Amino acid sequence: MHSDLSRLIAGAAAAVVLLVLTVAALTWWSGRTARVQHEADEATGGVGARAIPIMRANGCAGCHTIPGVPGAEGKVGPRLDASLAGRAHIGGVLANNPENMIRWIRAAREINPRTAMPSTGISEQEARDVAAYLYALK
Template sequence: MQRRSWIATTVVVLILITAGGIGALWSLRQTQKSEFIKRLTGGDPARAPTLMIKYGCASCHDIPDLHGPSGRVGPSLHALSERVYIGGVTTNTPENLVRWITNPKALSPRTAMPVTGISEAQARDVAAYLYVHQ
């Protein structure tokens, strides 16, 4: 009986160590991804949630990990980094995403997405958030 107990304890400990290692690796990868996206977009994803509510993004879009309104007028912004096109009209690059966020009508005059008045710097924060949060 003691041998079974020892084996069971060992298995549990190994599972916990493995899970902890996986969690630590995931956390490290998220940090690295966030830093890479910050450099790529020139924005800070931590500032974006307030901006997305202030400028009405969340009124029209379902936005990953954003607590607050969750609109259904525009498309969901989940997995945006995996899409080929932004707004169906331009390739998905950080610069194009910032252009789309600041002035979508310049890229697609008939789009329903409004020009909100968000600045380029603020749009970079939003772009960083959308690329980091899946």
């Protein structure tokens, strides 16, 4: 009986430790995610939290795979994921920086008439919001 009680206590202690570690990890991840999004918002002048409806309404999901965007599993354009921030170029022609990303999102065909990327014609603020979302995918 004593060994059963000891095993029960040890199991409960292990469960508590696991719970504490899980909560700590989730808290850390949530703080990191918020910090990364804030940095991307600041760099672009956008608000990444507004981007998903903009991307869905403008067909981005039809051509690109974009984490966090429902139905965005397109295969025409490149994946817009964590690797985006580390790429040297946007569309193969522009240095990868927030201002160029915003220009590309709005008017890709004005920059490169041969690109498959359409000129979306979305507002500058909408493009800033989309860029903020994409740059936060780290």
